[in-house]
Amino acid sequence: MKNFKLIIAVLILATISYSCNNSAVQRMSEKINPEEPERAVGMSDWAGVEDMKWHIGTQDAVDVAKNMDSAWKAKDYETMRTFISDTATITATNGFTFDSPDEFIESRKRRDSVITSNGATFDWKFTNLFSVDLDPTTGGEHVHVDYYGMYTKDGKEDNFRVMNRYYVIDGKIVVWNSYSQEIIEPKEETEEE
Amino acid sequence: MKKLKLIFTISILAAFVYSCNNSAVQRMMEEPVEPERSVGFTNWSDDGVEYKFHLGTDAAVQVVRDLDKVWSDQDWEGVRGMLSDTAKFYWRNGNVFSVDEFMTQISSDSTGSATWKFNGAFSVDLDPTRGGEHVHADFSVSTKTDSTTVNRDVLERYYIIDGKVVTWHQYSIDVK
Numbered sequence: 001m002k003n004f005k006l007i008i009a010v011l012i013l014a015t016i017s018y019s020c021n022n023s024a025v026q027r028m029s030e031k032i033n034p035e036e037p038e039r040a041v042g043m044s045d046w047a048g049v050e051d052m053k054w055h056i057g058t059q060d061a062v063d064v065a066k067n068m069d070s071a072w073k074a075k076d077y078e079t080m081r082t083f084i085s086d087t088a089t090i091t092a093t094n095g096f097t098f099d100s101p102d103e104f105i106e107s108r109k110r111r112d113s114v115i116t117s118n119g120a121t122f123d124w125k126f127t128n129l130f131s132v133d134l135d136p137t138t139g140g141e142h143v144h145v146d147y148y149g150m151y152t153k154d155g156k157e158d159n160f161r162v163m164n165r166y167y168v169i170d171g172k173i174v175v176w177n178s179y180s181q182e183i184i185e186p187k188e189e190t191e192e193e
Numbered sequence: 194m195k196k197l198k199l200i201f202t203i204s205i206l207a208a209f210v211y212s213c214n215n216s217a218v219q220r221m222m223e224e225p226v227e228p229e230r231s232v233g234f235t236n237w238s239d240d241g242v243e244y245k246f247h248l249g250t251d252a253a254v255q256v257v258r259d260l261d262k263v264w265s266d267q268d269w270e271g272v273r274g275m276l277s278d279t280a281k282f283y284w285r286n287g288n289v290f291s292v293d294e295f296m297t298q299i300s301s302d303s304t305g306s307a308t309w310k311f312n313g314a315f316s317v318d319l320d321p322t323r324g325g326e327h328v329h330a331d332f333s334v335s336t337k338t339d340s341t342t343v344n345r346d347v348l349e350r351y352y353i354i355d356g357k358v359v360t361w362h363q364y365s366i367d368v369k
Contacts, residue, residue, distance in 0.1 A: 038229075038230070038248075039229070039248055040248070041248055041249055041250060041251045041254055041315055041316055042251070042254045042313065042314045042315035042316060043254065043258070043313060043314055044312070044313040045310070045311060045312045045313055046312060046313060053315075054248070054313075054315035055248065056229075056230055056231065056232055056246070056247065056248040056317070057232055058232060059232050059233075061232075062232050062233045062234075066234075091366060092366075093365070093366050093367065094367050095366065095367030095368055095369040096369070097369075125236070126234070126236065127235065127236055127237070128233070128234075128235045128236075128237070128246075129233045129234050129235070130232055130233030130245075130246035130317055131232055131233060132248075132315055132317070144329065161283075161362070161364065162364070163348055163350075163364045165348070177346070177366055178366060179346070179347075179348045179364035179365055179366045180285070180364055180365065180366070181283060181284075181285050181287070181362060181363060181364045181365075182285065182286055182287030183287055184287035184288065184289070185289075
């Protein structure tokens with residue numbers, strides 16, 4: 001009986017010791033993996049989201065832009081179309097807004113055909129690609145794609161930079177705005193980090 | 194003697210249990226802090242490493258907000274103070290300006306006819322372990338020329354190091 005009491009006493013001591021230490025593990029765990037939202041920076045003055053800051057977006061949204069670009073390069077218009085929502089608004093650098101995504105695709109086809117028949121080439125390369133998001137709890141991200149464009153005809157090259165900003169929801173482009181910057185004298189792209 | 198043996202055995206058991214659990218605490222302490230998430234891609238690389246974009250800092254965004262404020266106030270000295278001596282400006286129409294050319298341009302009458310609204314700004318960073326962030330800012334700009342008003346949305350990308358603008362790229366889209 002005496003032994004039994006001793007065993008119980010020591011077991012209680014061991015349990016208390018384990019329990020204290022386990023609380024420490026839990027506290028550490030909470031400290032290292034807090035259920036806090038991801039960091040956000042900046043500001044927005046767009047109506048309805050004035051109080052929001054920007055988060056980093058997702059690779060899924062980035063991939064939509066990447067895949068769209070691959071399809072465009074391959075002149076695979078059907079695949080291009082699959083990345084654009086049926087109700088998308090697409091606005092070119094000159095402010096022209098296409099009536100529909102289908103009109104946009106048809107205009108690409110016509111333009112590519114004219115370029116080819118003129119013996120010209122139009123090529124571009126990605127410079128930067130990333131996505132940001134005002135509210136990660138709701139769908140929609142703003143993907144920014146930076147291009148360096150090269151139009152060549154009769155041995156003469158015209159260069160320009162374009163920044164496409166896509167608003168992507170559920171893998172489809174819903175808004176597509178193209179911002180441009182002319183290049184008077186082509187220069188090597190500056191490397192920046 | 195029997196009792197002593199028992200106490201000794203149970204004590205070792207308790208110490209073992211404590212020790213195992215304590216190792217868990219230590220492992221958690223040693224667990225490396227995960228770097229922040231990054232996405233996208235760039236072909237800018239000065240060392241062959243492939244970089245992705247991280248979120249930047251509010252400090253870099255604040256530089257652009259302050260710059261907008263001093264420009265709005267036409268405080269040209271204030272603007273100059275926020276530019277690196279070797280800064281370059283890539284205007285949407287293809288003009289490339291040095292700091293002096295830029296200061297002459299913005300302090301001339303041409304900016305007097307423009308009004309703008311600052312719509313938003315954020316910062317991204319390819320390598321948070323090194324200085325330099327890319328702040329993107331979005332403006333709606335109206336420019337009056339004679340009797341016409343031209344409206345544009347302007348995206349500006351600033352490369353900022355140590356609170357100074359080093360490169361400044363401007364892109365635009367016409368608003369009809």
